[in-house]
Structures are given as C-alpha cells and as structure tokens.
Amino acid sequence: MSRRVVITGVGAVTAVGHTAEETWQAMLAGHSGIGPITLFDPEPYPIRIQAEVKNFELGDRADAKQQRYMNRSVTFGMSAAIEALADSGFQVTEENADMVGVIFGSGAGGTDMVLDHQRILDEKGPRRVTPFLVANFIADAASGHIAIHTGARGPNFAPVSACATGANSLGEAFETIRRGDADTVITGSSEAVLLPIYHATWCSMRALAGDNEHPDKALKPFDLNRDGFIAGEGACGMIMEEYEQAKARGAKIYCEVVGYASSNDAYDMIALHETGRGLKRAVNTAIRKAGIAPSEINYINPHGSGTPLNDRVETLVFKEIMGKAAYDAAISSVKPITGHCMGASGSVEALACVMAIRDQRVAPTINYTTPDPECDLDYVPNVARSMAVNIAMTTSVGLGGHNSAVIFKKVQ
Incomplete structure (x- = not known):
C-alpha cells in the first residue's frame, strides 16, 4: 500500500521576496518583480526587462568555504532549502540520514560559472581555471550541496526537464516517499539564467513580451493582447514527509501531495x-x-x-x-x-x-x-x-x- 505524503516546510527566493512568506504576500498583492535589466548592459537588446533577484546574500547560513564554489543558482537553492528545513522543524540526524533524500532540480545549472571560467581561460590561460568547476556548474550541484550541508544520505538527484523541472522535482520527491525509498525529501528547484547569452536567444526567438516602458505591465497571461514571457530567476524549496512520521512529531502540515x-x-x-x-x-x-x-x-x-x-x-x-x-x-x-x-x-x-x-x-x-x-x-x-x-x-x-x-x- 502506498504511503501518504505531506508538505511540512517551504522556502523561496524570488524577484519579489527572499523568503516564501515574502514571495507569497507579493503574489497576493499582485506586486510585480519585473523591471529594468541591471545584471548586464541591456542597451544592445530590443527587450530590456526581466525579473531579477536583488540584494541577495546567503550569508552565514552555509559554510563559507562551500559557498566559494557555488554558482548563483545553487545559492538560491541552498537558501530555499535551508529556509524550508527551518520552517518544518525537521532535523537530519545520524539516525535518520539514510532515509532523507534530496531531489532538487535545475534546468540549466551553473551556466554563469562556465561563462566566467571561459573568460578566465581566454584571458589568463588553462592553469587559472579552478579544479572545482566541473563539480559545481552541473545541474545537480544544488542537490549535492544541500546534501553536504544537511548530511542527507538518501536518494539524491536533479530532474532536468526545462521549464517543467520544478514540478517534476516535487513529483519525483512525492513518488520516492510514496514507494518507501525515503521518509523525508528536501525538494524543489532553482535557476539563474538571466545572462546575456540566454537573453539574446530569447530575443532572437521573439518570445519575450515587448513593453520596455512598463515592465510591471508587460507580461499578461490569458489576455487577448499577450505577446510573450519575461524571464525571471530564483528558487523554491519544500520539505515532503511521510504523513505518519510528520504527525508523530507534531509537524505543521501545509497540505498533502496526492497526484x-x-x-x-x-x-x-x-x-x-x-x-x-x-x-x-x-x-x-x-x-x-x-x-x-x-x-x-x-x-x-x-x-x-x-x-x-x-x-x-x-x-x-x-x-x-x-x-x-x-x-x-x-x-x-x-x-x-x-x-x-x-x-x-x-x-x-x-x-x-x-x-x-x-x-x-x-x-x-x-x-x-x-x-x-x-x-x-x-x-x-x-x-x-x-x-x-x-x-x-x-x-x-x-x-x-x-x-x-x-x-x-x-x-x-
């Protein structure tokens, strides 16, 4: 018989909030995080707006040495996962670590890190490229870093399915608990692709909404005059648990995952x-x-x-x-x-x-x-x-x- 799965903790980093609650309140208020591009020079591009995470630092919530090799996407994911764990009240211990999984996806991983070290290679030569690059630009870098930070030793992988990655990460966490491979899973997804190379290809595709003068009004789903998307970045983390375990420890339960x-x-x-x-x-x-x-x-x-x-x-x-x-x-x-x-x-x-x-x-x-x-x-x-x-x-x-x-x- 399959087991019930519930959500006991949430965390987020988005253009409208550095926590899940801030993000949710901005959603309810209809406050848009879309604005002028500041992460690179927007002048050459026909579309000059996006939804950036501003003034974000992971700070002392994670090991400083570990952070040194994190790409932007991973820092978002780490923050969301750490917040979700704190929100849930769940602690990874030596006794339960083998049954705690991490399923945390990313569509593109650390492209920013690859581009940075390509510049280093071009300008300073191969000896200056960090040996830590290969382990930190990959799409599963967040899931690895989260496991190292928490000590979770259960199932660990990163779904990669473009813009369906986040939902697939949550779904696979649900299935992992349901079939008994883990009792708890730290799950979610993160992304940081607000880079010139990606923005250029979206512009070439003519896929972006085109109102530079009114960034917060540019993206209009389901409206007759909709004309494209606007890129954003961020992360969301959730703690999923087997229902009886969550109930036994008196956890706050947000809802059940059922399908x-x-x-x-x-x-x-x-x-x-x-x-x-x-x-x-x-x-x-x-x-x-x-x-x-x-x-x-x-x-x-x-x-x-x-x-x-x-x-x-x-x-x-x-x-x-x-x-x-x-x-x-x-x-x-x-x-x-x-x-x-x-x-x-x-x-x-x-x-x-x-x-x-x-x-x-x-x-x-x-x-x-x-x-x-x-x-x-x-x-x-x-x-x-x-x-x-x-x-x-x-x-x-x-x-x-x-x-x-x-x-x-x-x-x-």
Whole structure:
C-alpha cells in the first residue's frame, strides 16, 4: 500500500521576496518583480526587462568555504532549502540520514560559472581555471550541496526537464516517499539564467513580451493582447514527509501531495502540440493517481507563460478534461509577478498552490484587461480572492515537449 505524503516546510527566493512568506504576500498583492535589466548592459537588446533577484546574500547560513564554489543558482537553492528545513522543524540526524533524500532540480545549472571560467581561460590561460568547476556548474550541484550541508544520505538527484523541472522535482520527491525509498525529501528547484547569452536567444526567438516602458505591465497571461514571457530567476524549496512520521512529531502540515504525472508531446522542441495531447495525458494521469474527480479541483496554477499558443492550449486542456467544471475553478498565473523562472518556475508556482490551501486565498493574474474568446475561464483577474481551496493543481510545460502536473489537497 502506498504511503501518504505531506508538505511540512517551504522556502523561496524570488524577484519579489527572499523568503516564501515574502514571495507569497507579493503574489497576493499582485506586486510585480519585473523591471529594468541591471545584471548586464541591456542597451544592445530590443527587450530590456526581466525579473531579477536583488540584494541577495546567503550569508552565514552555509559554510563559507562551500559557498566559494557555488554558482548563483545553487545559492538560491541552498537558501530555499535551508529556509524550508527551518520552517518544518525537521532535523537530519545520524539516525535518520539514510532515509532523507534530496531531489532538487535545475534546468540549466551553473551556466554563469562556465561563462566566467571561459573568460578566465581566454584571458589568463588553462592553469587559472579552478579544479572545482566541473563539480559545481552541473545541474545537480544544488542537490549535492544541500546534501553536504544537511548530511542527507538518501536518494539524491536533479530532474532536468526545462521549464517543467520544478514540478517534476516535487513529483519525483512525492513518488520516492510514496514507494518507501525515503521518509523525508528536501525538494524543489532553482535557476539563474538571466545572462546575456540566454537573453539574446530569447530575443532572437521573439518570445519575450515587448513593453520596455512598463515592465510591471508587460507580461499578461490569458489576455487577448499577450505577446510573450519575461524571464525571471530564483528558487523554491519544500520539505515532503511521510504523513505518519510528520504527525508523530507534531509537524505543521501545509497540505498533502496526492497526484503527479509527467509526459511528453513528442512533437516539437519549442511549440506545444496544438491539441495539448501531452499536457492532457499528464493532467489526466495525475488526477487518476490522486483518486479524485476533475470537478473537485478548486484552483489551478497553470504554466501561464503569456505566450499566445501556450495559454490557449492550456485553456483547451482544462476544458476538455474538466468539462463545465473548468468554468468553476479559479485559475491564475503568477508569472507576471515572479517572471518566468524557467527550471524554478514549477516549484515557485507550486508554492502558490500550497499557500492557497493554507490561507484559503488565491493569487491573481495581474495585467488581465482584455478577455480572449479562446481563453474564457476564470483567471482571477488582478485581485486576490478568498475562497474555499480543498484541492489545487499546478501544471508546467517545458522546451523539449515536457509536461507535468502535481496535485495538492487540504489535510482533513
């Protein structure tokens, strides 16, 4: 018999907050973290805005020597994981360490570190390239550093599935506990790809929203006038535990994780299949595994990237799976607030589901002004809403055709 899995701790670093609570309150307030680019010279680029994490330092929360070789993505992930552990009250000990896992993903890993050392190689020669580079730019660097910091010796890996990475990390943590390979998993994802090389390719793709003069209004999911995404960065960490263990130690329980699935469109490296066939399979499978009816889902935090195709396809999928009940569910995208955090987006957006269940409030889709006839569901326009949230779902899609869905439920 599979075991129940609950969330007992959360942590986050985003463009709107250095903690989970700060991030959540900004989501509820509809405060956008999108602004002018400061991490590099934006002048050569047609789009000059993004959602940057400002004034962030890991400080003395992690070993100074260990920090010396961390890339920006890892520092975000470490902070989110450390906060989540403190929030949960769970301690890794010699007695339980073998049953504590770390499943913490990143879509791109430490590209910033590679670029920095390429410059060192070009300017100063091969002897000046650090021997620690290979162990610290990889996508699983955060999961490794978190394990070293905490002493967790259980299952440890880093899902990599582009913008579906975060949701897949949470889902795989859920499955790991459910089947008995761990009792506790430190999970989540982190990303720091606000680099000139990535920004240049997004501009070349013409995938970015184009309003440089009004950064906080630029990204508008599900709106008729949506014209692209805006990149962001950050991390979200969560502590998942086997339910009986959490209950026995008197842990604060945010919610239960009840369903997860992933799939692929097997169609295109960039575009979703126009029928949403891959996402549809992931959502249907997650619902079946959760043992619920589609109509029981109160709140959906979708991928909601603000691109014309993505938002239309997601809306289509929800309507085909849920039928008339899709019009009763609240649906909101927080990407206009946090930016599109790439590999971190799925875990950051899962935070909006977890906190919605905790507070019985859902964050709004800001910048929604002009309805699109093809996107005709309830997108919680512009203002947070108090409502009953018993079951919430987050969906993610990623380059390469990846899809994922994770379902959360209030613990009765």
